[in-house]
Amino acid sequence: MTDYDPRLVDVYDQDNPDGPDHDFYRGLAGEASARSVVDLGCGTGILTVTLASVERSVVGVDPSASMIGFARNRPGAAHVDWVVGDSRSIPGTGYDFAAMTGNVAQAIPGAAWPRTLRDLRLAMGNGGTLAFESRNPAVRAWDNWAFDDKRRDSLHGPLIERRTVSAPAPGVVELQTSTTFAATGECVDETQQLAFRDRNTITRDVRAAGFAVEATYGDWIRTPFTDHAPIMVFVCRAV
Structure with missing residues (x-):
């Protein structure tokens, strides 16, 4: 991984x-x-x-x-x-x-x-x-997991987070999350698949x-x- x-x-x-x-x-x-x-x-x-x-x-x-x-x-x-x-x-x-x-x-x-x-x-x-x-x-929790420009503080300064959600296969949900460090503009992208x-x-x-x-x-x-x-x-x- x-x-x-x-x-x-x-x-x-x-x-x-x-x-x-x-x-x-x-x-x-x-x-x-x-x-x-x-x-x-x-x-x-x-x-x-x-x-x-x-x-x-x-x-x-x-x-x-x-x-x-x-x-x-x-x-x-x-x-x-x-x-x-x-x-x-x-x-x-x-x-x-x-x-x-x-x-x-x-x-x-x-x-x-x-x-x-x-x-x-x-x-x-x-x-x-x-x-x-x-x-x-059956509850489909992932329907509420996507968001845009969520801001919060961290030990490394303010963060701006975005997440998209998709279902690439039956029984699989994929999360693509981007986190931007506001102080530097650096962006970290993560992709996670959940069964x-x-x-x-x-x-x-x-x-x-x-x-x-x-x-x-x-x-x-x-x-x-x-x-x-x-x-x-x-x-x-x-x-």
Whole structure:
């Protein structure tokens, strides 16, 4: 992948703050009495560091060197093993809790998705918990994602952002975002493709990889999923 501009990584937490989603994953890890955790697609590590404790070892894995570089400088980072890579880079086996947060599952395209699930199953012990969320494609959240000339402040001065949204293939949404640093006029362009899989597809893929789906929620307070819920939160068991 083309890595993120480090200046944009600096505003990542502003766009993705700690909140009820992280509370859900922290609570789930506690209920599982997790002693070894892998946070796959950990980004800047805002959740990852809070999962670590004296009794619990945590590994944060992300393909972005810029994201991992930021995470390594976060308070509490010394208690986490940081790895630049994807599911094939997860060190060791026997994890009893694994998470993919921030809709990371949607950023894993095509054949990489079932491979990721298989890699996670190989890394986990029998009975381990895998949890992740994905947006419900029926809600079509992407219809509201395009914008022009959105302005905001950052550590690197004012930013002007624009985004266009398209659907180049069934189940795929492409975001093209341009960020201009107002002080210099420098522009950074990013293209991201997201996979929108429905509940049945994800359930089938999870089962094929060796997990049983124990629950599917439609929010962070564990309301059972309905067809109109904005997200699908999966809690799975390694079998």
